[in-house]
Amino acid sequence: MxxxxxxxxxxxxxxxxxxxxxxxxxxxxxxxxxxxxxxxxxxxxxxxxxxxxxxxxxxxxxxxxxxxxxxxxxxxxxxxxxxxxxxxxxxxxxxxAFVRTTDVDVDPAFETLFDWQRNEFTNANLKRLMAEFHDNEAFAAQFKESPAASHHHHNYRGGLIEHTLQVWQLADALSRAHGGPFDRELLLCAVALHDVGKVKSYRLVGGVSERTDVGELLEHIFISGSMVSNLWDTAVRPGVPEELAEQAARQKALLLHIILSHHGKLEWGSPVLPRTPEAVLVHFCDLLSSTLYKCFDAIQQAPEGELWTDNVYIMDQTRRLFVPPHDEGAG
The missing domain is CATH 2.40.50.140 (Nucleic acid-binding proteins)
Structure with a gap:
């Protein structure tokens, strides 16, 4: 039909x-x-x-x-x-045939996000941490399949990796365009990991995205932070020389801070507000990805010939969006 x-x-x-x-x-x-x-x-x-x-x-x-x-x-x-x-x-x-699936090629997307053995990355602690995620076949399969939400954005098979890749591309491009002294490796590591808890927070049942019991009880921000913290303590911390232990602990705290603050506001589910440039940038890139998804989804769902969408809740307010008419005369 x-x-x-x-x-x-x-x-x-x-x-x-x-x-x-x-x-x-x-x-x-x-x-x-x-x-x-x-x-x-x-x-x-x-x-x-x-x-x-x-x-x-x-x-x-x-x-x-x-x-x-x-x-x-x-x-x-x-x-x-x-x-x-x-x-x-x-x-x-x-x-x-009835399940919406991301258009993103998930295998190279996963490698972009989690293969940190590339020469562009040099931070030993972050490389060791990311290797734990990259080499975990069960996690990789879940991350490639999982939806990013049950309703609001990217709520379909592969939605999580599509959203994460968008946030990665936005953060990488905006940090370069701004030119500020961002810690690029910390920034991109946090982007890749900011929503990893969604593999335990959402699932597809009969092709339909729904929240799990664990997701209802703990929420994905806490789960993401816990997954990263636990892997750091088991895979990274034992290999840190004693003289670098304090520096590594601070690095872990900064990474967790970005993950925990990426919703940007306490009332939006973050337990802390963004307090580093990297955390601020990740928040806005995450918000931009989800907000533009809502915009384009509403425009796509508009009835043929309609110039305005139904009400869309974005940027703390409800509004209708203009639907560009098809330019039949364009050549």
């Missing part, structure tokens, strides 16, 4: 969709209904409703549905009014 070509009033039959999110709500008459976010093939999403009279079997995120539905429009957005549906078993459809 091509969501872009759907027309209001159109009837679709025997269409298979993946349930990305299912919410059982109650309407003003006190009747239950399902509000759904559905993935078509390729991972493109459309909202759907199953009203009380049409509810049959329970609907859960990560399940496939075969639907008979009418295309309606609500607040300028097309949605499916589902008249009948069947919950499909895992053998009834190809899950991979």
């Amino acid at each position: 091509d969501i872009e070509t759907l027309e209001t009033g159109q009837l679709i039959t025997d269409e298979v969709l993946l349930v990305a999110e299912a919410r059982l709500l109650v309407d003003r008459r006190g009747q239950s209904y399902y509000s759904l976010t559905l993935n078509a093939e390729g991972g493109r999403q459309i909202e759907g409703k199953v009203w009380a009279d049409n509810i049959a079997a329970a609907i859960e995120a990560g399940k496939g549905l075969e639907v008979l539905a009418r295309v309606d429009e609500y607040r300028g957005q097309k949605q499916l009014n589902i008249q009948r549906y069947k919950v499909l078993g895992p053998d009834d459809y190809d899950l991979a």
Whole structure:
């Protein structure tokens, strides 16, 4: 089903969709209904409703549905009014066809972030730390597959490595453009590691990103800091000469500071505020990656011919974004 070509009033039959999110709500008459976010093939999403009279079997995120539905429009957005549906078993459809996946080539991206045996890196402590992450095959597989969030940004297979690579490229380019005396190796090491805890905070269930119990209880910033701190103590600290122990401990603290402060504000989940130039830069690059994702995602989701998106919450305020019209006359 091509969501872009759907027309209001159109009837679709025997269409298979993946349930990305299912919410059982109650309407003003006190009747239950399902509000759904559905993935078509390729991972493109459309909202759907199953009203009380049409509810049959329970609907859960990560399940496939075969639907008979009418295309309606609500607040300028097309949605499916589902008249009948069947919950499909895992053998009834190809899950991979409905799961959004990053366009980034994850293998070279992982090497860019975690292979610190390259000549451009000289800090022995950071090289030893990064080798622990790089050579851990289980971690590498998780990092390449993991989503970066459950809703807000890069919430799909490979979203974590895509987001981290964007932050890396932004931090590298902006530090060079600014020309300030940044500690480049500390900066890039922190970028690569700032979200490693997300491999334990999020998972894909039926192709749909959801938060784990550990992620709910501890949050990814704490988990990231703990993973880095524990590996430093087991893999780096034993190899540090006694006369360099104080310098290495300070380096560890500076690295953890960037990771813990990268959300930028206490109310955004960081336990400390950024207090070094590197920490400030990582925060803004992280924020820029997630904010621009929201912008372009909203523009892509705008109905054909619409010049404005639905409301998007960015930069502490809600606003609609302008959708550039297709320039049909451009040559």
